[in-house]
Amino acid sequence: MILKTKVFELMQLLKKKKKAEIEEISKELNWEKEKVELSAKVLEKTGLINVIYPANVLSKPFIRLEKEPEEKIDVPEKLGKNLSEYELTADTNKGKVKIIQREKAGRPFYFLEYDKVDSATKAFMEEIKEEIAQKISIEGNGIQEKELREQFIKNVNSTLLNYFPKDQEKITEKLAGILLHEMYGMGKLELLMKDNLLEEIAINSSLNPIAVYHREYGWLKTNILVEQENLIENYASQIARKVGREITNLNPILDAHLMTGDRVNATLSPISSSGNTITIRKFSRKPWTITDFITPEKHTMNSEMAAFLWMAIHYEMNLMVAGSTASGKTSALNTLCAMIPSYHRIITIEDVRELTLPDYLKWNWIPLTTRNPNPEGLGQISMFDLMMSSLRMRPDRIILGEMRRREEAEVLFEAMHTGHSVYSTIHADSGHQLIRRLTEAPMEIPSLEIEALHLVLVQYRDRKTNRRRTMEISEIDTGMHEGSVGTNTIFRWSPRTDSWDKVNEPNKFYGELNLHTGLTEQEIEKDLDERKNILEWMTEKKYNTVNQVGEVMKNYYSDSGTVARAAEKKLNLDKI
Numbered sequence: 001m002i003l004k005t006k007v008f009e010l011m012q013l014l015k016k017k018k019k020a021e022i023e024e025i026s027k028e029l030n031w032e033k034e035k036v037e038l039s040a041k042v043l044e045k046t047g048l049i050n051v052i053y054p055a056n057v058l059s060k061p062f063i064r065l066e067k068e069p070e071e072k073i074d075v076p077e078k079l080g081k082n083l084s085e086y087e088l089t090a091d092t093n094k095g096k097v098k099i100i101q102r103e104k105a106g107r108p109f110y111f112l113e114y115d116k117v118d119s120a121t122k123a124f125m126e127e128i129k130e131e132i133a134q135k136i137s138i139e140g141n142g143i144q145e146k147e148l149r150e151q152f153i154k155n156v157n158s159t160l161l162n163y164f165p166k167d168q169e170k171i172t173e174k175l176a177g178i179l180l181h182e183m184y185g186m187g188k189l190e191l192l193m194k195d196n197l198l199e200e201i202a203i204n205s206s207l208n209p210i211a212v213y214h215r216e217y218g219w220l221k222t223n224i225l226v227e228q229e230n231l232i233e234n235y236a237s238q239i240a241r242k243v244g245r246e247i248t249n250l251n252p253i254l255d256a257h258l259m260t261g262d263r264v265n266a267t268l269s270p271i272s273s274s275g276n277t278i279t280i281r282k283f284s285r286k287p288w289t290i291t292d293f294i295t296p297e298k299h300t301m302n303s304e305m306a307a308f309l310w311m312a313i314h315y316e317m318n319l320m321v322a323g324s325t326a327s328g329k330t331s332a333l334n335t336l337c338a339m340i341p342s343y344h345r346i347i348t349i350e351d352v353r354e355l356t357l358p359d360y361l362k363w364n365w366i367p368l369t370t371r372n373p374n375p376e377g378l379g380q381i382s383m384f385d386l387m388m389s390s391l392r393m394r395p396d397r398i399i400l401g402e403m404r405r406r407e408e409a410e411v412l413f414e415a416m417h418t419g420h421s422v423y424s425t426i427h428a429d430s431g432h433q434l435i436r437r438l439t440e441a442p443m444e445i446p447s448l449e450i451e452a453l454h455l456v457l458v459q460y461r462d463r464k465t466n467r468r469r470t471m472e473i474s475e476i477d478t479g480m481h482e483g484s485v486g487t488n489t490i491f492r493w494s495p496r497t498d499s500w501d502k503v504n505e506p507n508k509f510y511g512e513l514n515l516h517t518g519l520t521e522q523e524i525e526k527d528l529d530e531r532k533n534i535l536e537w538m539t540e541k542k543y544n545t546v547n548q549v550g551e552v553m554k555n556y557y558s559d560s561g562t563v564a565r566a567a568e569k570k571l572n573l574d575k576i
Contacts, residue, residue: 003115003171006031006164007039011120014049014065021062022051031165037061039124039163046123069119083108084216086197090190092153092177097195099217110212110220114191115174125179128163132156132179152180186235188224189280193262196285199326203232205275213326218466229269232276236266239278244374256372257352287356288331289338291544293470294535300328301470302500303539305491307531308473308509311524312455313339315513316396316421320403322428323459328468329425330354330401332459336423337361338549340397341557344421347390349383350401358550366393387411391420400424406443413445416452431456431474431487439485447485451478454508456487462495469493470500475508530564537567548573 002008009029013020022040026033040051040063048069053061080102088095095114102109117125136155156176157169164172181190192201192212200213203226210224226232233247240247240254247254252268261283268276290310293300312319313336321336323329338358340346346365348355357365368390373380383400384407390398391411398415400408403424416422428434434456438445453476460471474487488507491500513519519527538552555576556563566576 001113001115003117003121003174005117005121005171005175006168007043007121007124008118010036010039010043010063011048011065011069011118014063015068019052019062019064021060023060025063030167035163035165042127042163043120043124045127046120048120048123069123071119080105080109088112088191088194090177090194091149091180092173093181093191095191099214099220108217108220110214110217110222112191112222112224114188115178117175117178121175125175125182128159129179129183132159133183135159149180152184153177156180186238187231188226189235192222192224193260193280193282196282198282199284201278201280201282203235203276203278205229205272205277206232207275216466218463229276232278233268236268236276236278239264239266243372245372246375261352261354263352283352283354284331287334287546288328289544289546289549290335290535291539291542291549293332293335294539295544298468299498300332300468301491303532303535304502304528305470305473305500306535307528308490308506309336309455309457310339310531310535311513311528312509314341315517317454317509317512318416318422318452319455319457320423320434320453321425321457321459322431322434323425323471324427324429324461327459327461329459331468332457332470333399333401333423333425337399338546339553342554343557344396345394346397346399347393347395348399348401349386349390351383354401355399356546358546358553360547360550360554366390366395383408384411387415391415391418395420397421397423402426406445409438409443409445413449413452417449428458429460429471430458431472431476431489434458435476435485435487450476450485454512460493467498469498475506477508530560534563534567537570540570541572543573 006029010025013025013028022033022036025031026036040049043049044051048066050064050066051061052064080100082098083101084099086097088097093115095112098111100109100111136152153173153176156179157172160172160175161169181187189201192198192210197215198212199215202211204211206226206229210222210226211219212222213219236247236254239256239258243256245254245256247266247268249268252271254264254266256264258264263281265279266277290306292298294303294306319336321329321332334355337355340361342360346357346361348367351370353367353369368386370383370386371379371381387400387408388411398420400412403409403412403426412422412424426434426437428437435450437443438450439447456474456476458471459468461468471493472489473491474489477486477488489503490506492503493500510521510524513524534556538549543549543552551573552563562576
């Protein structure tokens with residue numbers, strides 16, 4: 001929707017009359033004469049109009065149209081069936097998302113309605129940016145602070161009201177928001193960044209519309225276009241500066257993380273031959289929980305599997321989450337972390353903070369994050385550095401965001417053998433492939449070391465249907481020959497029925513529990529049934545936030561019998 005500013009109305013008037021006295025414009029547009037003149041002087045710099053002061057003192061000053069602004073005509077998208085609709089807000093700017101299924105189109109379309117300005121108003125705003133920057137500046141990452149953003153908008157709005165009448169304050173507030181995003185943000189992308197249903201935002205060039213990956217609909221084409229290559233480069237440079245990095249023709253690739261935790265990759269032409277690119281992996285604002293995973297809507301795993309994993313986490317079994325890119329590895333790891341008992345000291349090691357633990361665990365949780373080197377190549381802190389440091393913090397649980405390199409794997413397995421409970425993610429599509437990755441180059445971890453790993457959880461994403469499923473849960477099994485390892489698959493997903501089969505009984509799982517707790521197989525099965533019932537009760541009651549799950553876990557580890565009875569009687573959490 002075009003915002004009908006006074007500049008827009010002025011240009012419409014001049015298109016009809018070609019010229020008009022300032023006093024006449026003031027009366028016709030209900031716009032103070034002084035503000036008309038002040039705005040016209042700014043607009044005159046754009047070459048669109050000319051302010052004439054006649055030599056004859058009896059003649060009144062007037063404004064003459066010099067050239068009509070070129071308006072870009074938006075070709076309306078052919079609308080179809082509306083699959084979904086919701087609103088977005090970024091500061092003072094609002095937008096409406098419509099997911100549309102058009103006729104004869106294979107994929108749905110992501111259509112964003114948002115406030116736009118006409119060419120003349122845009123030119124006017126470009127001219128006053130320097131004035132605004134001189135009066136109001138935000139240093140560094142200050143743009144991320146809500147108070148500073150609000151103060152900026154308030155001050156810019158006050159400046160704009162020097163030009164526009166008071167009755168346009170709602171419009172000037174929106175203009176202030178647009179200026180904030182253009183001067184210190186990423187323009188149109190700011191609204192997209194507020195869409196919590198998006199996982200990826202991809203600018204592929206100035207010739208192609210932005211592509212987004214929607215949680216429910218997968219990859220979608222949008223109606224948003226970043227029209228200029230230099231604008232894409234400016235956004236990439238802006239991101240780089242905020243994290244103390246740079247992207248140039250000499251260094252045309254950027255990997256960085258925003259203050260929000262979102263991951264960014266950018267490339268400059270000619271490395272990307274079709275144009276400059278930016279790809280943003282959005283960090284989930286609401287962390288996944290185990291109850292999210294077992295709901296009928298998400299259906300990532302079933303309650304029997306979740307109970308099995310809960311018991312493994314409770315009794316400190318080492319576990320790795322495997323899967324391909326965007327299969328939900330970190331989400332799965334996050335769901336497991338919420339089930340750790342509160343009497344354990346936890347160290348998490350990540351490139352950027354993604355794991356979110358419930359409040360009841362935070363009293364003895366140390367989150368560590370890596371640091372990239374500065375432009376001079378100094379100051380880098382790697383995962384290996386943090387892992388070595390974490391071993392001196394007397395941790396009970398060490399959680400590594402992602403295992404990538406040999407030295408990280410060596411330290412991780414050493415930690416397992418020295419009595420620490422360890423969890424991590426790794427790129428592998430099955431339990432067998434994970435073992436090959438660990439034992440073969442470049443990691444080359446000895447088979448005897450890998451025996452310390454108890455369980456492997458494999459995540460899978462179907463790119464056609466956008467489904468995420470736990471493909472398998474397997475235990476690491478000692479082979480027939482000394483020093484050889486394999487996997488014993490316990491649960492496996494069946495794509496035909498979209499359900500899970502228990503294909504084998506656990507051996508190592510039962511053995512470890514019996515060895516360290518004395519529980520018999522029958523007692524373990526009874527415990528698993530009890531946990532399964534609790535998880536189904538939590539799902540039914542919609543306890544799906546990290547802290548709600550954490551509250552149940554805290555009560556369970558304090559008095560498991562009371563929680564089990566509450567689940568059996570379908571009581572609310574506050575009645576426990």
